[in-house]
Amino acid sequence: MIADTETKPSSVLTTAPDFGATGLPQWYQDLQRSAWEASSALPLPKRTDEPWRFADLKRAAALEAFQTAASLDEATVKGLIVRSSKLEKTSGKFVFANESLAYADRPEADGLICLPLAEAVEKHAQLLQEHFMTQDATLGSEKFAQLHKSRAKSGLFIYVPAGVEITLPIEAYHWVSGENSSVFPHTLIVTGENSKVTVVDYYGSASESEAGLSCAVVDLVAGRGSKLRYVACQSLSTTSSNIHISSTLASADADVKSLQVQIGSAWSRTESVSHLSGKGANSDMLSVSVPSSKQQVDQRTLQHHGEAHTTSDLLYKNALYDQSRSVFAGLIKVDVGAHYTDAYQTCRNLLLSDEAEANSMPGLEINADQVKCSHGSTSGPITDEDVFYFNARGIPTETAKQLITYGFAAEVFGKLKHEAIEAMVGQLVEEKFRQLS
Amino acid sequence: MSAAEATSAIDIDRSVGDFSYPESHEFDAGVGLTDKTIDYISGVKKEAEWIREFRHRALKIFRDKPMPTHWASDDLKEIDFDKIRYYLAHGQQPTRSWDDVPDDMKETFERLGIPEQERKFLAGVEAQFDSEAAYSNVKESLQKEGVIFVNSTEGLREHPEIFRKWFGKVIPTSDNKFSALNSAVFSGGSFIYVPPGVKVSHPLQAYFRINAENFGQFERTLIICDEGSEVMYMEGCTAPKFETTTLHSAVVELVAMKDAKIQYITVQNWSANVFNLVTKRGVAHENAEIRWIDCNIGSRLTMKYPGVVMKGRKARGEVISIALANDGQHQDTGAKMIHAADETTSNVVSKSISVGKGRSTYRGQVHIPKHLKGCKNNTECDALLINTKSKTDTYPAITVRGNQHATQHEASVSQVSEDQIFYMKQRGLSEAEAMSLSVNGFVNDLVREFPMEYSVELKRLIDLEMEGSVG
Numbered sequence: 019m020i021a022d023t024e025t026k027p028s029s030v031l032t033t034a035p036d037f038g039a040t041g042l043p044q045w046y047q048d049l050q051r052s053a054w055e056a057s058s059a060l061p062l063p064k065r066t067d068e069p070w071r072f073a074d075l076k077r078a079a080a081l082e083a084f085q086t087a088a089s090l091d092e093a094t095v096k097g098l099i100v101r102s103s104k105l106e107k108t109s110g111k112f113v114f115a116n117e118s119l120a121y122a123d124r125p126e127a128d129g130l131i132c133l134p135l136a137e138a139v140e141k142h143a144q145l146l147q148e149h150f151m152t153q154d155a156t157l158g159s160e161k162f163a164q165l166h167k168s169r170a171k172s173g174l175f176i177y178v179p180a181g182v183e184i185t186l187p188i189e190a191y192h193w194v195s196g197e198n199s200s201v202f203p204h205t206l207i208v209t210g211e212n213s214k215v216t217v218v219d220y221y222g223s224a225s226e227s228e229a230g231l232s233c234a235v236v237d238l239v240a241g242r243g244s245k246l247r248y249v250a251c252q253s254l255s256t257t258s259s260n261i262h263i264s265s266t267l268a269s270a271d272a273d274v275k276s277l278q279v280q281i282g283s284a285w286s287r288t289e290s291v292s293h294l295s296g297k298g299a300n301s302d303m304l305s306v307s308v309p310s311s312k313q314q315v316d317q318r319t320l321q322h323h324g325e326a327h328t329t330s331d332l333l334y335k336n337a338l339y340d341q342s343r344s345v346f347a348g349l350i351k352v353d354v355g356a357h358y359t360d361a362y363q364t365c366r367n368l369l370l371s372d373e374a375e376a377n378s379m380p381g382l383e384i385n386a387d388q389v390k391c392s393h394g395s396t397s398g399p400i401t402d403e404d405v406f407y408f409n410a411r412g413i414p415t416e417t418a419k420q421l422i423t424y425g426f427a428a429e430v431f432g433k434l435k436h437e438a439i440e441a442m443v444g445q446l447v448e449e450k451f452r453q454l455s
Numbered sequence: 456m457s458a459a460e461a462t463s464a465i466d467i468d469r470s471v472g473d474f475s476y477p478e479s480h481e482f483d484a485g486v487g488l489t490d491k492t493i494d495y496i497s498g499v500k501k502e503a504e505w506i507r508e509f510r511h512r513a514l515k516i517f518r519d520k521p522m523p524t525h526w527a528s529d530d531l532k533e534i535d536f537d538k539i540r541y542y543l544a545h546g547q548q549p550t551r552s553w554d555d556v557p558d559d560m561k562e563t564f565e566r567l568g569i570p571e572q573e574r575k576f577l578a579g580v581e582a583q584f585d586s587e588a589a590y591s592n593v594k595e596s597l598q599k600e601g602v603i604f605v606n607s608t609e610g611l612r613e614h615p616e617i618f619r620k621w622f623g624k625v626i627p628t629s630d631n632k633f634s635a636l637n638s639a640v641f642s643g644g645s646f647i648y649v650p651p652g653v654k655v656s657h658p659l660q661a662y663f664r665i666n667a668e669n670f671g672q673f674e675r676t677l678i679i680c681d682e683g684s685e686v687m688y689m690e691g692c693t694a695p696k697f698e699t700t701t702l703h704s705a706v707v708e709l710v711a712m713k714d715a716k717i718q719y720i721t722v723q724n725w726s727a728n729v730f731n732l733v734t735k736r737g738v739a740h741e742n743a744e745i746r747w748i749d750c751n752i753g754s755r756l757t758m759k760y761p762g763v764v765m766k767g768r769k770a771r772g773e774v775i776s777i778a779l780a781n782d783g784q785h786q787d788t789g790a791k792m793i794h795a796a797d798e799t800t801s802n803v804v805s806k807s808i809s810v811g812k813g814r815s816t817y818r819g820q821v822h823i824p825k826h827l828k829g830c831k832n833n834t835e836c837d838a839l840l841i842n843t844k845s846k847t848d849t850y851p852a853i854t855v856r857g858n859q860h861a862t863q864h865e866a867s868v869s870q871v872s873e874d875q876i877f878y879m880k881q882r883g884l885s886e887a888e889a890m891s892l893s894v895n896g897f898v899n900d901l902v903r904e905f906p907m908e909y910s911v912e913l914k915r916l917i918d919l920e921m922e923g924s925v926g
Contacts, residue, residue: 379852383847396863
């Protein structure tokens with residue numbers, strides 16, 4: 019196996035994958051083959067593409083440098099398994115290193131299916147065919163979504179049957195190792211009626227000095243009355259690139275809360291869509307980013323209300339250090355007939371240096387009346403008054419600024435109302451602060 | 456129509472504007488746009504060679520630029536540029552006295568609700584029929600103060616030393632496809648120069664009017680306020696109803712020198728077949744202030760994003776806009792605030808009302824680049840939806856660099872509250888009256904920014920648009 023990968027490295031963007039080599043079922047290979055055709059037919063994003071306004075197109079074009087990830091030696095894999103310990107208590111834990119399953123603590127519950135993708139396509143073809151990437155990417159990364167589809171073989175498929183509640187979170191680690199290596203982790207969560215589950219994806223680099231690519235797609239299909247919590251923590255090396263395309267489909271009375279945490283990578287593009295398709299459905303979209311040096315976060319969101327009596331609430335916060343840059347483009351779309359929609363969208367940028375840049379495009383498209391929709395966007399520094407308040411209580415300016423910034427970020431992950439995850443994310447943010455000071 | 460109605464000063468509504476006269480154009484550039492059309496227009500206007508060249512360059516840019524449909528409405532594709540008349544005029548010099556104005560035009564004024572006695576109150580009336588100013592009345596006192604208030608042809612011919620410096624500089628020809636079109640075929644519009652320290656006490660007004668089928672109007676306005684001077688300019692539009700689409704594409708440039716103040720007020724009520732694609736921008740120098748007060752009620756598609764480039768320290772920019780979109784209408788309006796100096800502040804307040812199947816859009820841009828200090832922007836957009844098929848969109852874009860600025864943007868969408876309507880019905884108002892009152896309340900704080908006669912007119916227009924939208 020190791021010898022096979024010793025061939026000349028080739029770009030994942032321009033070279034067709036070896037479909038047969040995966041050993042996955044024929045139906046899946048066919049799916050991947052047509053996805054590859056679709057991906058290579060699509061052009062790279064252009065300046066005039068509205069979903070790429072303010073985006074750093076050079077970073078998208080630079081994805082060509084990334085290659086298929088090689089198999090790893092045992093020592094590296096062991097090291098990564100040791101590092102895969104963010105949450106203390108979990109109901110299940112999976113570690114993928116360069117797309118290979120390195121560790122699995124499989125959760126057990128009545129009827130629960132929680133399998134690595136490669137196993138799931140073998141054993142649950144029907145469920146996969148029904149739910150795997152059925153929602154198209156619409157916020158600009160169509161090409162990269164198809165690229166992901168053509169190569170996805172790692173990540174989790176989780177199916178929670180009706181009435182089943184998984185109390186502790188399920189954790190999945192996606193490690194990328196090697197200069198210019200790329201991984202395509204997939205997450206598909208399907209929840210049955212009135213079920214409950216919490217899943218945490220963690221994206222990391224084996225070495226801080228290597229530039230890698232993670233091109234992930236996450237599909238959350240929340241059944242009637244189910245409660246789905248999802249967290250994506252991105253802490254890749256600061257030279258890496260990250261693409262994270264997620265879509266939520268919330269049926270009647272389903273309640274979905276998703277959180278994006280952006281700590282690492284030179285360029286991180288996230289596209290998050292919530293479709294509210296049944297009466298009483300709710301989706302909370304949360305994000306917190308702490309970019310520094312020349313890091314860029316590029317966030318595109320859509321809250322799509324297709325049915326009456328649905329609610330959504332978005333809160334994205336960016337604390338920008340040094341010469342970092344953020345782009346936020348959000349849209350609330352209310353379809354004809356989707357009356358009694360409550361939709362909110364808030365983007366806040368805290369500018370912590372004179373060279374940081376924040377771009378925000380909060381948008382609304384309302385085609386129904388009897389709706390309550392609002393969006394707000396602010397960009398500003400920490401005010402002198404805030405710092406003075408701390409100084410007056412004996413806290414020095416630098417510490418005060420850090421506390422204020424932490425509080426700014428903590429409001430977001432506090433909304434998940436999950437103590438253990440809150441502590442874990444808080445720690446990630448504090449680690450970042452330590453690197454900065 | 457009764458005589459009483461005809462002389463009522465506030466009677467500018469769509470039904471009053473719904474008439475037309477036989478066309479008799481002494482100068483007519485024909486239909487479609489070629490290099491010959493440009494030469495023809497330039498020839499009729501006896502323009503200097505540099506203007507002719509300017510027009511030809513603009514035509515080339517217009518042809519090269521694609522339609523901005525990658526972000527704008529596909530409705531733009533419906534414009535057939537080959538079926539539009541780009542120039543026609545009566546071939547008269549702008550007339551100086553009321554008596555010289557042709558009778559049929561006088562009647563138009565009557566119908567527009569500008570009785571002769573009103574003239575006393577108007578500092579100057581630049582009334583545009585088709586593409587040439589048919590009547591211009593510059594009050595003596597303005598002349599004494601050295602204020603120049605002329606049409607574009609006269610401005611460029613008689614006062615090039617003043618106007619050439621800024622003409623096409625605030626809005627370059629290549630800014631967008633429609634500014635290029637205007638630069639190629641412009642005629643009419645107002646050129647105003649206010650000398651240092653002069654504060655024009657009365658608002659200057661211009662009434663524009665489209666009067667021939669398939670004829671687009673391309674007026675060009677340039678207002679220069681020298682140091683410490685002030686002026687308020689008002690433009691209002693009504694147009695007769697026509698069967699086929701008409702195009703209106705103006706370019707308005709404002710220059711406020713140090714400490715100067717310009718207020719530009721527009722009430723736009725084109726008939727519902729007009730494409731209104733306007734580029735408006737002002738440059739505010741040190742401590743200067745530019746305010747755009749904009750009200751869009753008519754037209755089929757309006758695309759208008761008044762902008763202010765704050766070039767000098769402590770310059771201020773403001774856009775206050777009201778949009779009302781009814782069946783078959785799309786009001787795509789907004790604001791552009793470009794901060795280019797320290798301590799500049801800008802404010803955008805936009806309120807839109809969508810009635811029936813109408814669609815209103817707010818599109819905005821706020822740009823605060825690097826190395827500036829103490830810039831502030833506030834943006835508020837509120838949308839009111841009246842019926843179940845009404846639509847509204849908001850697409851702002853805000854860029855802030857550095858930690859010494861503050862921006863905030865807020866938008867909300869709501870409908871008239873049932874409690875409010877119920878309360879008013881309890882007190883004997885009909886549902887339609889209650890709705891009308893509610894809508895007027897929604898825009899009231901903005902309407903107050905308009906001069907008195909305009910705010911009265913606005914209220915009437917809103918009432919009229921609301922008719923039949925409920926029940």
